Amino acid sequence: MKSLIRPAVTLFLLLSVVTGLLYPAAVAGVAKLLFPHQAAGSLIKHGDEVVGSELIGQSFSGMRYFWSRPSATTPMPDNATGSSGSNLGPTNPALVDAVKARVEAVRAAHPDQTGPVPIDLVTASASGLDPHISPSAAYYQVERVAKARGLPPARIKQLVDQYVESPSWGIFGDSTVNVLKLNLALDKG
Template sequence: MTSILRPALVLFVLLSALTGLLYPLAVTGAAQALFPAQAAGSLVVRDGKPVGSTLIGQNFSDPKHFWGRPSATAPMPYNAGASSGSNQGPLNPALTEVVKSRIEALRAADPGNTQAVPVDLVTASASGLDPHISPAAARYQAARVARVRGMPAERLEQLIADHTETPLWGVLGEPRVNVLALNLAMDAG
């Protein structure tokens, strides 16, 4: 029996060390060497303090800021520890109600805006943490933000254009605007 058990235990210990220690250390080391900003969480630092990450949405609710996609994490929005989708399908009455309430909130924040509300402003992303909105969603909010800040609309349109990211290699994904980067650019002047 020991002739069978001993090689199995030795193999178990070796594979545990290889896959549980050596491989994770090698991958972590390579990631930190090749992609230091991403490996550190893609943190955005202002005045020596982290103010957010370019990878996780922030809960902006002040009318002077652009608002991101709704978060599906509960009870605290944009909680990376609770990342998940809402799991509500398009025929779910609960989704219909929450979308209606989000549209009403957007209309209440900017009653003069009669444009169609972009879908990404009223629906959560799959992870519930999306830091981006579409350029259309940014333009939808531009009049409100310009009015509240007393900022020329043309300047705001230029900031949106400057912070619009293009699809990867020109074909993968859609144009998008990182809400944190745009809001920080506005706050900087």
């Protein structure tokens, strides 16, 4: 038995160093060389100040801003340290009630809209941190944002058009709008 312990411990230590230290350091180093923006967290700066990340949603509730997807993270919305969904199933009465309340709130804020409320304005993503909304959710909010800012809706729609991101490599996923980037562009004028 003693003859097996030494090789087992040696192999354990060797694999721990290779897979726990050397490999992650090599991957991180290559990522920093080839993809420096992404490796640094895809941070978005406003001047010299970091205001967020392209990858993590933020809550916007003012009438002057485009609203993000609801967040199910706890103890507060868009808590990056508490990434999770609500874990409520589609027939759970609590989820049904929450979505109904969100639909009513969105409709109340957009009285001129008669079409259906885009689903991503009333449901949280699986992570609770989705930074994107669909183009239809952004266009749904154009009238409200334009009115709150005293700007022509066509100008706000044009801004949304500029911030629609195509699917990855043109085929993976759907078109999206990064809410933080769009709202920063709104503030720039």
